[in-house]
Amino acid sequence: MKRLLQIEFIKLVTYTGFWIPAIFWALLFVLCLFLGTQISVNIPGLDSGTFFRFPALWNTTTWLASWFNLILAIISMIFICNEFSYKTFRQHVIDGLSRTELFFGKVYLMFVFAFVGFVLVVASTLILGIFYNNAETWPLIMDTIYLPFVYFIQAFAYMAFAMMIALLVKNIGLSILAFFGYFVFFEPIVRNFFPENILMFFPMKVISNLTPAPDVFQVSTNAQFTTTINGQIVDNAPAASFEMPLWGNSLVAVGYIALFLTISWYILKNKKL
Numbered sequence: 451m452k453r454l455l456q457i458e459f460i461k462l463v464t465y466t467g468f469w470i471p472a473i474f475w476a477l478l479f480v481l482c483l484f485l486g487t488q489i490s491v492n493i494p495g496l497d498s499g500t501f502f503r504f505p506a507l508w509n510t511t512t513w514l515a516s517w518f519n520l521i522l523a524i525i526s527m528i529f530i531c532n533e534f535s536y537k538t539f540r541q542h543v544i545d546g547l548s549r550t551e552l553f554f555g556k557v558y559l560m561f562v563f564a565f566v567g568f569v570l571v572v573a574s575t576l577i578l579g580i581f582y583n584n585a586e587t588w589p590l591i592m593d594t595i596y597l598p599f600v601y602f603i604q605a606f607a608y609m610a611f612a613m614m615i616a617l618l619v620k621n622i623g624l625s626i627l628a629f630f631g632y633f634v635f636f637e638p639i640v641r642n643f644f645p646e647n648i649l650m651f652f653p654m655k656v657i658s659n660l661t662p663a664p665d666v667f668q669v670s671t672n673a674q675f676t677t678t679i680n681g682q683i684v685d686n687a688p689a690a691s692f693e694m695p696l697w698g699n700s701l702v703a704v705g706y707i708a709l710f711l712t713i714s715w716y717i718l719k720n721k722k723l
Contacts, residue, residue: 454555455562457547461529461538468529475521476570483514483574487582501664502582505593509664511575512601515567516661519605520633522563523612527625530556530616540723553715556613564605571598597661600700604660607703610710611653617717650694656702659694 462468487502501510533539533552542552575598579591612629619625633654641649649655694702 451554451558454551455558457542458555458559465529465532467532468525471521471525471528475518475525478521479515479518479570480574483511483578486510486514487578502578504579504583504587504590506664507575507579507582508594508597509662511571511578512597512661513663515571515601516604516658519567519608520630522567522605523608523629524626525563526556526560526609526612527616527629528622529559530613531620531622531625534620534723535622537723543723549719550715553718557711560606560609560613563609564602567605568598568602571601600660600696603700603703603707604657607657607660607707607710610707610714611657614710614714614717617714617721651702653706656694656699656706659699660696660703 500506539552615629616625619628637652637654641652641655
């Protein structure tokens with residue numbers, strides 16, 4: 451593992467096409483998080499500061515960070531497609547690396563990227579916690595401390611899917627178009643033809659559901675009542691929706707990661723380099 455990571459990092463050290471989007475990803479997340487703390491939501495009964503205090507703070511930071519996982523996916527497609535463009539895959543095989551080692555080198559590198567994202571989320575959450583939480587609320591830190599680990603699964607899942615696309619297409623521009631075409635258009639359209647208890651198992655649906663939005667952005671599912679002319683109370687609550695618990699969603703996401711990686715390994719094993 452160490453040797454494969456050393457090989458990968460040697461290629462990335464002087465590659466500005468990696469460092470520029472990577473630094474942009476980290477800075478943009480931190481900037482958006484800072485700007486979020488400056489926004490005051492004027493809704494009766496709602497204190498926007500709640501989202502920057504524990505335990506809701508974990509939900510806020512992981513949800514915001516999840517939007518930037520798409521940048522991690524793009525970075526993954528860039529460095530994988532470059533292996534074909536610059537013939538480095540072929541050169542590695544000539545130098546004695548097996549295709550399996552080439553595959554695991556990329557997997558280990560994506561693991562490192564996801565771990566860096568995990569550390570960034572945890573660090574930014576704890577720093578915000580120092581400024582927005584008093585001594586009484588700090589014990590609440592443990593209530594949802596598992597959310598950064600779920601974020602890690604999501605980040606790795608997006609990159610695993612991006613790796614599969616990149617190995618199939620081999621071109622940076624076309625890979626990015628294919629990734630966003632599936633993410634934004636194809637799957638959302640196809641999901642409309644399936645009942646809710648099935649559509650929730652589609653890969654992008656599963657992966658995106660790992661980091662739900664804070665409560666203020668979600669439509670309330672609480673029962674709502676109105677009174678008719680004759681005084682009868684009518685329940686206007688929306689129909690019950692099918693939702694997997696987070697642990698179930700996480701297990702399905704891990705299953706998709708295994709599927710994406712298996713397909714990627716098969717493609718790399720049989721593809722002309």
